[in-house]
Amino acid sequence: MESRKSGHKLAETIHSLLGWKSHVTSNWVKSVCDIMKSIPSEAASIALKPTNGVTRESTEKTTDELRNAISKIEDELVILTGYINQLNIQRRQVLNEYLDMRGNIRVFCRIRPIAVGESFGRLKPVAALDSSKVLLKLAENKSKTYSYDKVFHPGSSQDEVFAEVEPVIKSALDGYNACIFAYGQTGTGKSFTMEGTPDSPGVVARAMEAIFKQAVDSNHVFVFNFSMLEIYLGNLKDLLVPQPTKAMDPMPPCLSIQTDPKGGIEIDNLVAIRVTDSNQALKLYRLGCSFRSTASTNSNRTSSRSHCLIRLSITCLNAPERRRETNKIWFVDLGGSERVLKTKASGRRLDEGKAINLSLSALGDVIHALQKKNCHVPYR
Ligand SMILES: Nc1ncnc2c1ncn2[C@@H]1O[C@H](COP(=O)(O)OP(=O)(O)OP(=O)(O)O)[C@@H](O)[C@H]1O
Numbered sequence: 314m315e316s317r318k319s320g321h322k323l324a325e326t327i328h329s330l331l332g333w334k335s336h337v338t339s340n341w342v343k344s345v346c347d348i349m350k351s352i353p354s355e356a357a358s359i360a361l362k363p364t365n366g367v368t369r370e371s372t373e374k375t376t377d378e379l380r381n382a383i384s385k386i387e388d389e390l391v392i393l394t395g396y397i398n399q400l401n402i403q404r405r406q407v408l409n410e411y412l413d414m415r416g417n418i419r420v421f422c423r424i425r426p427i428a429v430g431e432s433f434g435r436l437k438p439v440a441a442l443d444s445s446k447v448l449l450k451l452a453e454n455k456s457k458t459y460s461y462d463k464v465f466h467p468g469s470s471q472d473e474v475f476a477e478v479e480p481v482i483k484s485a486l487d488g489y490n491a492c493i494f495a496y497g498q499t500g501t502g503k504s505f506t507m508e509g510t511p512d513s514p515g516v517v518a519r520a521m522e523a524i525f526k527q528a529v530d531s532n533h534v535f536v537f538n539f540s541m542l543e544i545y546l547g548n549l550k551d552l553l554v555p556q557p558t559k560a561m562d563p564m565p566p567c568l569s570i571q572t573d574p575k576g577g578i579e580i581d582n583l584v585a586i587r588v589t590d591s592n593q594a595l596k597l598y599r600l601g602c603s604f605r606s607t608a609s610t611n612s613n614r615t616s617s618r619s620h621c622l623i624r625l626s627i628t629c630l631n632a633p634e635r636r637r638e639t640n641k642i643w644f645v646d647l648g649g650s651e652r653v654l655k656t657k658a659s660g661r662r663l664d665e666g667k668a669i670n671l672s673l674s675a676l677g678d679v680i681h682a683l684q685k686k687n688c689h690v691p692y693r
Pocket residue numbers: 424425426467497498499500501502503504505506613615616617618647648649650
């Protein structure tokens with residue numbers, strides 16, 4: 314009797330949910346399927362154990378009704394699954410139109426709060442004019458205005474920043490390659506934005522959580538591989554491989570950047586570790602961060618002395634609606650450009666500063682060429 318009741322209740326729930334289609338997720342469908350799997354066994358046990366006062370005929374009738382209810386629910390589920398797939402296709406189309414409209418390269422400016430005791434001399438700190446313009450006051454009463462896709466003022470939270478980045482992360486699950494990087498002068502808040510703090514996680518941690526959550530909510534099975542490396546003094550270093558600490562320790566294999574015939578980039582010997590949830594990815598991320606080259610400079614107590622790159626490779630088989638079978642999303646926390654005169658760096662710190670400035674200037678040339686759609690992009 315209980316099974317019959319729950320079968321009918323389920324059918325009613327599904328009918329009521331039809332008016333609430335936006336809440337129907339594949340997870341919901343899965344949980345309904347799980348409930349249904351348990352119903353036939355209960356039905357069978359009723360059929361085998363007629364109790365006192367219950368005739369075989371009435372038990373058979375109950376079982377038939379139950380079977381009918383189940384088959385109705387199964388039909389409803391087929392319709393709902395089709396409907397979810399349709400919604401997913403529409404969501405993907407809208408997201409891609411939105412990203413296309415906003416441009417393939419989007420630039421945000423985040424102004425960090427002024428630190429205690431920070432002085433600007435005769436200059437004034439930059440100020441957000443509105444949500445897309447920044448005013449830079451120069452000496453002799455001159456000023457310059459810069460426009461961005463979005464400007465975050467000093468009080469903007471990590472949440473607000475992530476909300477702007479999230480659509481790109483969603484498109485990565487649809488098979489699009491994506492890259493999010495933080496660029497700017499030393500001490501301006503790149504690592505704070507990408508890495509954040511334990512109390513206030515940055516873009517990378519939030520992105521990992523969002524990607525895995527969305528993967529669970531989708532109808533597909535994904536395979537994720539996590540990698541992390543840094544470019545220090547022009548050399549690539551795998552941040553997930555222990556580095557030699559003694560003369561006798563074996564050297565890790567050399568990493569080298571290769572271009573495949575389709576123009577894709579691969580890094581030979583880069584370790585890629587399979588991860589199945591955001592906790593595993595974040596553990597590796599924290600491990601990699603602990604191996605990063607940082608040092609105290611005049612401009613930043615914990616200055617990144619390298620460019621840090623995190624790669625999540627996403628593979629999904631049997632999903633023809635995805636852009637490609639395997640795609641990658643990169644998160645990059647670049648080293649900060651610095652004025653050697655201001656940092657007063659010397660020795661190794663000076664070499665690091667020079668290497669960072671040189672590579673940032675090369676990156677600037679690449680982005681300029683991409684934006685101008687030049688036929689030659691100076692990648693090398
Ligand atoms: N939005 C913010 N809110 C609060 N504190 C911030 C913010 N942005 C940066 N900071 C603080 O400012 C300091 C410098 O930031 P951060 O280390 O992120 O700079 P960076 O651009 O990565 O520098 P570098 O290029 O030298 O590595 C840090 O102490 C950081 O906690």
